[in-house]
Amino acid sequence: MNGTLIRAGETVVAHTDIADRDPGVHPRPGVFDIARHDPAPALVFGLGAHACPGEALARAQFEVTLGRLATGFPGLRTAVADAGLDWKPAAPLHALRTLPLTWTADPGEG
Numbered sequence: 001m002n003g004t005l006i007r008a009g010e011t012v013v014a015h016t017d018i019a020d021r022d023p024g025v026h027p028r029p030g031v032f033d034i035a036r037h038d039p040a041p042a043l044v045f046g047l048g049a050h051a052c053p054g055e056a057l058a059r060a061q062f063e064v065t066l067g068r069l070a071t072g073f074p075g076l077r078t079a080v081a082d083a084g085l086d087w088k089p090a091a092p093l094h095a096l097r098t099l100p101l102t103w104t105a106d107p108g109e110g
């Protein structure tokens, strides 16, 4: 596969987060877009027999926490440009090392 020999009986571990990051399937995979509706279903919660039974809870938790952050802290912004974000290389899950933030009490004044 892609230059690597896989012998009969060898184990292959597929990282589903890498599948969701294929720009040929998911346009702009590196962009955080909360309203994303890509043509292909995301594999982050698995699929079929490997579907995550906690998906609805996880999605509800994201909705509540991100919603509370957006409404409770309207002046919250990332402190660095997207290109300056510090991603963990080769992590099983695509994750940031740190997410520097700035916050102004009243975004209308700043």
Ligand code: HEM
Pocket: 016, 043, 044, 045, 046, 049, 050, 051, 052, 053, 054, 055, 057, 058
């Ligand atoms: C962002 C959050 C989450 C992600 C990305 C996620 C992702 C996944 C994925 C991909 C699988 C399938 C693994 C496989 O079989 O190959 C899985 C399984 C599972 N997840 Fe989640 N999950 C999340 C949150 C949760 C939560 C909140 C719960 C429960 C409260 C949960 C409970 C489980 C359980 C019990 C399984 C095993 C199901 C089985 O083997 O039959 N997950 N999860």
